[in-house]
Amino acid sequence: MAATAQIPIGQYVFEFAAPDDAIYEFDEISAVGEADGLTLDAQIDLSPRDAKGRYSGNAAFILAGRFTGTLVGTASASVKGKNGRGKANLKVKTSGFLLFPGIGNFPSDVDLQCKKGTIDPTGLFSGDCKGKVRIKGNGSQRFDTSIDQQLDGGVWTFTMNAVPFSLREFGGTAIDSFGDVYDLKAKYDLKKDRSKVQAKGRKNANSKGAQVRLKNFLPTGEAEATYKVRGYSGKADVQAAEDDEGEG
Numbered sequence: 133m134a135a136t137a138q139i140p141i142g143q144y145v146f147e148f149a150a151p152d153d154a155i156y157e158f159d160e161i162s163a164v165g166e167a168d169g170l171t172l173d174a175q176i177d178l179s180p181r182d183a184k185g186r187y188s189g190n191a192a193f194i195l196a197g198r199f200t201g202t203l204v205g206t207a208s209a210s211v212k213g214k215n216g217r218g219k220a221n222l223k224v225k226t227s228g229f230l231l232f233p234g235i236g237n238f239p240s241d242v243d244l245q246c247k248k249g250t251i252d253p254t255g256l257f258s259g260d261c262k263g264k265v266r267i268k269g270n271g272s273q274r275f276d277t278s279i280d281q282q283l284d285g286g287v288w289t290f291t292m293n294a295v296p297f298s299l300r301e302f303g304g305t306a307i308d309s310f311g312d313v314y315d316l317k318a319k320y321d322l323k324k325d326r327s328k329v330q331a332k333g334r335k336n337a338n339s340k341g342a343q344v345r346l347k348n349f350l351p352t353g354e355a356e357a358t359y360k361v362r363g364y365s366g367k368a369d370v371q372a373a374e375d376d377e378g379e380g
Contacts, residue, residue: 139302139320140294140327144353144372149287151253154216155310155364156283158187158209161222161257163244165277167265170197172275174244176207176224183312183333183342185211185363191224193242199230199267203242211251213364218251220259230267239268246279255283288361290344292316292331306331310362312339318349326350346370 148155161176173196178189191207205226212219227241242265249259259279266272288309293316295304300322306314314331321327327349333342342361349355353372359365 138351139296139299139322140318140349140351141296141302142294144292144294146290146292146355146357146370146372147287148290148357148359148366148368148370150216150255152216153288153366153368154253154255154286155213155288155362156218156251156255156257157285158211158220158251158257158283158362159189161209161279161281163246163261163277163279165244165261165263165275167263167275168198168273170195170199170265170273172242172263172265172277174224176222178207178209180310180338180362182337182340183310183360183362184340185213187211191226193224193226193244195230195242195265199232199238199240199270201228201230201237201240203228203230203240205241211363213251215366216253216364218364220246220249220251220257222246222249222259222261238270241266244277249279251283255286257281257283290331290357290359292329294318302327306344308342308344308361310338312342312361314339314342314344329355 163174165172173194176191178187187209193203203226207224209222224244229237230240244263246259246261292306293304296302304316318329329346331344333339344359346355
């Protein structure tokens with residue numbers, strides 16, 4: 133790094149990790165339940181609707197027992213967290229036809245709702261869920277199940293590309309490891325040789341609502357970060373990776 137004061141230029145990569153800053157992928161969730169001689173296997177595939185922790189996607193219930201078949205439908209979820217700990221709600225609605233051997237197919241549907249599930253700093257998602265099976269002509273049956281699933285991820289990065297506009301201002305773009313894209317707005321204090329950066333997610337489906345701020349961003353790559361990413365918020369003292377520090 134230069135010995136004299138200079139506005140940040142180039143790429144800076146900041147890493148956030150467990151326990152206090154972990155964020156996990158909430159995308160592929162599974163659950164198994166039993167109701168009135170039926171085994172219900174749920175497979176849920178979610179994608180982010182924005183960077184505020186809202187998800188939607190597809191779901192399927194595979195049923196075995198007296199009736200057999202696969203019911204398909206939709207799923208939605210919300211995740212909120214702080215300092216590496218999260219809470220999640222999940223809702224699934226499926227419908228289709230189930231086969232009773234020797235008789236025929238019956239219109240059916242299965243709903244599942246999981247409220248106030250938790251995601252701990254190691255990525256374990258735990259939740260109690262309630263569901264209901266309805267088979268036309270055969271009534272309905274409620275069931276309870278639980279989810280204990282290890283989520284992928286935990287460590288995430290924020291990569292910033294600084295472009296100077298003047299001696300006291302710089303901008304550019306940034307991207308996090310979830311794929312959210314940010315626009316930068318920053319002011320450089322020449323006297324103190326440090327910067328203040330605000331990065332806001334672009335207003336598209338995935339990045340809307342994402343926010344990272346850096347205070348006391350030094351030429352050595354040190355900074356005080358606050359963030360709102362994937363429904364999580366937190367604060368962290370960060371250091372840009374040595375090989376990726378900018379030229380400032």
